[in-house]
Amino acid sequence: MAAELSNKQVILKDYVSGFPKESDLPFTTGSKQLNVPQGSTGVFVKNLFLSCDPYMRGRMSPKRPGAYSDSFIPGSPITGYGVARVLDSGHPDFKKGDLVWGLTGWEEYSLITATQGLFKVHDTDVPLSYYTGILGMPGMTAYAGFYEVCSPKKGEYVFVSAASGAVGQLVGQFAKLSGCYVVGSAGSNEKVDLLKNKFGFDEAFNYKEEQDLDAALKRYFPEGIDIYFENVGGKMLDAVLLNMRLHGRIAVCGMISQYNLGQPEGIHNLAHLILKRIRMEGFLVIDYYHLYQKYLEMVLPQIKAGEIVYVEDIVEGLENGPAALIGLFTGRNVGKQVVVVARE
Numbered sequence: 001m002a003a004e005l006s007n008k009q010v011i012l013k014d015y016v017s018g019f020p021k022e023s024d025l026p027f028t029t030g031s032k033q034l035n036v037p038q039g040s041t042g043v044f045v046k047n048l049f050l051s052c053d054p055y056m057r058g059r060m061s062p063k064r065p066g067a068y069s070d071s072f073i074p075g076s077p078i079t080g081y082g083v084a085r086v087l088d089s090g091h092p093d094f095k096k097g098d099l100v101w102g103l104t105g106w107e108e109y110s111l112i113t114a115t116q117g118l119f120k121v122h123d124t125d126v127p128l129s130y131y132t133g134i135l136g137m138p139g140m141t142a143y144a145g146f147y148e149v150c151s152p153k154k155g156e157y158v159f160v161s162a163a164s165g166a167v168g169q170l171v172g173q174f175a176k177l178s179g180c181y182v183v184g185s186a187g188s189n190e191k192v193d194l195l196k197n198k199f200g201f202d203e204a205f206n207y208k209e210e211q212d213l214d215a216a217l218k219r220y221f222p223e224g225i226d227i228y229f230e231n232v233g234g235k236m237l238d239a240v241l242l243n244m245r246l247h248g249r250i251a252v253c254g255m256i257s258q259y260n261l262g263q264p265e266g267i268h269n270l271a272h273l274i275l276k277r278i279r280m281e282g283f284l285v286i287d288y289y290h291l292y293q294k295y296l297e298m299v300l301p302q303i304k305a306g307e308i309v310y311v312e313d314i315v316e317g318l319e320n321g322p323a324a325l326i327g328l329f330t331g332r333n334v335g336k337q338v339v340v341v342a343r344e
Helices: 054-060 128-132 137-149 168-177 189-197 213-220 234-243 271-275 285-304 318-330
Strands: 004-010 027-033 043-051 079-089 099-105 109-112 157-160 181-186 203-206 225-230 244-252 279-282 312-316 336-340
Touching: 004 318, 027 109, 027 318, 043 099, 043 128, 054 318, 079 109, 079 128, 099 109, 099 128, 128 336, 137 168, 137 225, 137 244, 137 285, 157 168, 168 181, 168 189, 168 225, 181 189, 189 203, 203 213, 213 234, 225 234, 234 244, 234 271, 312 318, 318 336
Parallel strands: 157 181, 157 225, 181 203, 225 244, 244 279, 312 336
Antiparallel strands: 004 027, 043 079, 043 109, 043 336, 079 099
């Protein structure tokens, strides 16, 4: 019989309605077989860094019509993006000692059978945690949404909501490198300062201090918005529609303001899509992973040259993972939220 190890885990207690609580994600200890079962093409890994991402909220609910990812299974470890070290492999493309990033369990050790979603880490001259963010799914999301969906042109006016998060901070910097004028919104003055003084946004504002979002956008975009990178939804999207320019583009990445509502807010200004000939397109990063190598060739030199900076909010210990994940939905994090399971 194969040896087993003690395996700390974060599980979903039961499906969640409304705002999730830490008690919905209990921390427990299970066990894990120490190697890959005979005949399997999976990989057995030790998890190092885990990524907290807003889309994970949807997976805490029962199966949703049209959902692109499976719901978590109550009583089992939740899953998400992470960085891990291969301890045993039944797959010819991965060997013991390889560093990988992709979907894994919120636990110390995982058996990953869906290896088609794993990427090998080749460049270790940057922090490994970056593969949960700028060099992982959020980075590819920013790249695909901005460059592939929005097709930016030099001199255009760009607005990014939730701009200090894992994706937004990169979109703003990509826009500046493309010669655009960029404004971001965030939920605290600390984050606004970060946007302007760390990430180089031209302007930024605290949406919680604005009584009238339409007026705020007109203040920062008197000539209107060419590109809106949508992370929020609801009232923000409604106000943006009023301020888009002719032939503007909206990349719909996420709608974090709506994820915990029983009934999503209605959007009242959709007629502007017609009047201004606006293209509004939702996208999923999984449709763009074939561009990952192209993205690395662009972004790694920019990171190493200091042209792009990346801020992480790092929490030590898997036991602190539930609080970190729930904190996304109150804006508690500053930058990309990462959970450290182990550092080697």
